[in-house]
Amino acid sequence: MENHIRDFESAIAELETIVKTLEAGDLALEKSLQLFERGVQLSRFCHTRLEDAERRIEILNQSGERETAPDTLINSPKNGN
Amino acid sequence: MSGTPDLPLGESVSGVGSVRKIVTVSELTTRIRGVLESTQGEILVEGEIVNSRLWKTGHLYFTLRDEQAQLKAVMFRSAVRYLRFTPEDGIKVVARGRVTVYEPKGEYQIVCEHLQPQGQGALLLAYEQLRRTLEAEGLFAVNRRRPLPVLPRQIGIVTSLDGAALRDILQVLTRRHPKAHVVIRPVQVQGEGAADQIAQGVDELSHEEGLDVIIVGRGGGSLEDLWAFNEEPVARAIAAAAVPVISAVGHETDVTLSDLVADIRAPTPSAAAEIVIAGRDTLVDRVDRLKERLSATVRDGNRNRLTLVLDLDRRPGLAGWPTRLAVRGRRTAELTYVLTLSVRSTFTVLERRLRDAQLSLEAREPGRRLATSRTQLVAAREQLGAAIVHVSQRREGHFRNLAGRLEALSPLGVLARGYAVCWNADRTAIIRDASSVSVGDDVAITLRQGQLKCKVNSKD
Numbered sequence: 001m002e003n004h005i006r007d008f009e010s011a012i013a014e015l016e017t018i019v020k021t022l023e024a025g026d027l028a029l030e031k032s033l034q035l036f037e038r039g040v041q042l043s044r045f046c047h048t049r050l051e052d053a054e055r056r057i058e059i060l061n062q063s064g065e066r067e068t069a070p071d072t073l074i075n076s077p078k079n080g081n
Numbered sequence: 082m083s084g085t086p087d088l089p090l091g092e093s094v095s096g097v098g099s100v101r102k103i104v105t106v107s108e109l110t111t112r113i114r115g116v117l118e119s120t121q122g123e124i125l126v127e128g129e130i131v132n133s134r135l136w137k138t139g140h141l142y143f144t145l146r147d148e149q150a151q152l153k154a155v156m157f158r159s160a161v162r163y164l165r166f167t168p169e170d171g172i173k174v175v176a177r178g179r180v181t182v183y184e185p186k187g188e189y190q191i192v193c194e195h196l197q198p199q200g201q202g203a204l205l206l207a208y209e210q211l212r213r214t215l216e217a218e219g220l221f222a223v224n225r226r227r228p229l230p231v232l233p234r235q236i237g238i239v240t241s242l243d244g245a246a247l248r249d250i251l252q253v254l255t256r257r258h259p260k261a262h263v264v265i266r267p268v269q270v271q272g273e274g275a276a277d278q279i280a281q282g283v284d285e286l287s288h289e290e291g292l293d294v295i296i297v298g299r300g301g302g303s304l305e306d307l308w309a310f311n312e313e314p315v316a317r318a319i320a321a322a323a324v325p326v327i328s329a330v331g332h333e334t335d336v337t338l339s340d341l342v343a344d345i346r347a348p349t350p351s352a353a354a355e356i357v358i359a360g361r362d363t364l365v366d367r368v369d370r371l372k373e374r375l376s377a378t379v380r381d382g383n384r385n386r387l388t389l390v391l392d393l394d395r396r397p398g399l400a401g402w403p404t405r406l407a408v409r410g411r412r413t414a415e416l417t418y419v420l421t422l423s424v425r426s427t428f429t430v431l432e433r434r435l436r437d438a439q440l441s442l443e444a445r446e447p448g449r450r451l452a453t454s455r456t457q458l459v460a461a462r463e464q465l466g467a468a469i470v471h472v473s474q475r476r477e478g479h480f481r482n483l484a485g486r487l488e489a490l491s492p493l494g495v496l497a498r499g500y501a502v503c504w505n506a507d508r509t510a511i512i513r514d515a516s517s518v519s520v521g522d523d524v525a526i527t528l529r530q531g532q533l534k535c536k537v538n539s540k541d
Contacts, residue, residue, distance in 0.1 A: 008232050012364070015371050022378035026527055032378075039375045046368045049232065050361070056262045057251070060237075060286060069265060073242070073251070 005042065008049045015042040107184070114182035117189060121180045126152065126191060127199070130172050135161070143168060145176060145191070153190035154178075160194050166207035173199040204304055208311050211338060220320045226344045227325040231360040233293035235262045237324075239282040242267040245300035246329065246350035253354035258361060264292060270299040275309035280318035287322040295322060296353045297339065298329030310337035319343050329353035502527040506534075515540045 005011045018039040022032060057069040104112075128145030135141050139158030144151050154176060156168075168174065178193035198206045215221065236254070240246045247265065254261045266282040269275045283297055297319065299307070309315060310330045316338045319326045328343030329350040340346040347353035503512045506523035518524060518537050526533040 012368065012371070015368075015375075019371050019374045019378065023374065024532065026532070036375065036378070039371075043368060043372045043375065046364075050365055050368065051260075054262070055260045058262075058264045059242075060264050060266045060289065064285060066264065069263075073247070073265075 003041070005045050008046065011042045011045050011049075015039055015046065018042070106187075110182060110184045110187060113189075114184065117180050117182055123177065123179055123194075124191075126176050126178075128152065128174070128176070130168050130174060131170050133168050133170055141168060143170075145174075153183075153188055154193055155190055156193040156196070164196060165203045166198060167210050168196055169210070172206070175199060204308065204311075208338065211311065211313055211316065212341070215316055215320075215338065215342060220316070220342045225320075229325050229327070229345065229357065229360055230293040231364050233357060233360075235264050235289070235292040236357055237286040237289065237292045237295040238263060238265045239268055239279060239286060239295060239297040240265075240299055240350070241270045244270060246270075246298050249300070249349070249351040250296060250354040253351050254358065257355070257358045261358075264289060271302070271306050271309055276312035276314045279309055280314035283315070283318040283322050283326065287324045287326070293324055294357055295324055295326045296329055296347075296350070296357065297326055297343070298347070298350050298353060299331065300350065301331040301335070307331050307335055307337055310339040312338075315339055316342045327353045327356060 005014075018035050021027065022035055022039070027035070057073065058066045059069050060066055126145060128147050131144045131146055131151075133141065133143035139161060141156040141161050143154050143156075145154050146152070156164075156178075166172075174196045176191060176193045177195045177197070178191045180189060180191050182189045197203060201209075219225070238247065238250060240250075242265070251263070254263065264286065266286045268278040268282045270279065279297065283295060286292060286295055297315075299310070307330055310328070319328065319339055320342045325344040327345045327347050328337070328339040329347040329352065330337045330339055331349075333348035336346075345353075345356060347356055504510065504525040504527065505512060505518070506525060508525050512518055512524060518540070520537050520539055522537045524535050524537060526535055
């Protein structure tokens, strides 16, 4: 079985197919187990991708460089338009 | 003859006594020009535009007319630049300018400084004109709209750094997705040059590595304030952006051309942030549900299998196979028994060797040979242990083999021999009796390989 997971979208698509296949039944026990293991692997991957991020706020300036935004930008009080 | 000096024409010109001065065409034209241009200062003329033509030089030529008269008009590039709408034929305008004479053609014309459309404001007219153009190009077509990425890696924002829009978006993101990665492109959102900045910002941001979606917009304001989002460069940049764009300009009631070309129009900047996050929320939910369903398949798997076996059992056509199963069951029992015997006999042999070793140990004097004997004993024990492991592994192998053979007798095995199972449409019950379905019903059929969805055509 292919262990590679390309990206989130393909992972969730594969997971969906696996669940549907398993739900349809009619699989040899061994195949079901294989699919189940792959399913667990995929759902772990999805969870990691969903939770594994770090808050970053950057500014892309006119010369195309990124800078970290000042804290005041995020916590600034209401100051009209 | 033309050569004679005393022509009648010559006489009539000079013969009245007072000598009239002959002027050239140029002199007369210049005089007319002087009269016209000095008596008429800057004027406002009302009329309908016809025959308008924008020259490559950037100057605009047209005719103003009403029911009785026409007036040639020109607007130079320097003035055309400030026009917000396109002066098309049929538009009624008030032109501000000066009357002048174009000497090479002997024509008088008005040189316009400004055109004000009548009926609706210039902005609305411009909006309407650009809207029509973009629509004709198909830029508002629903099928052009790209779906948002479900899980954007980086979220781009094109807006003013000190506007309400940015603050609102960041607040929503902080609350709903605290780990979001945001890249802001600060731009001026109103006034001279704003449109170009916004357009450039959208374009550049959309090509940033890792960025999957862009929110472009600003907080509420007057029609003038929001104007940049109705300008062509912005609309075109959004339409051409490399990633999906959410347009969020002003309040819910303001619909700009940016909104119309964007992949998604958000009623407000806060709503835009919610929309970007919504995909993620749905996704978390979807993954959770899939995980739950995945576990359920394994939980219910054996039960379903068993039900199927029992169902098949009751089929008269398959009457033979419970017996076969029983036969196989007995065979299994027999094999298990043989296995147990073989394991037992192996143990017996090893046990005897161990006992022999112990006996010979006892027969020798305990002194100096003790150490050697102990080693032998330990080795024998290890051997015994290994043998037990080996036997139990073999036994496991046997059982696996047996299980595999039982598996061959499972419903799947039956299906392999050509039987099929006919279910109702949602596969909750097996159909045993033709009277339990009606013509036209959907039924599902399980084959060894795959499923069929069928419709009942007729029944006997």
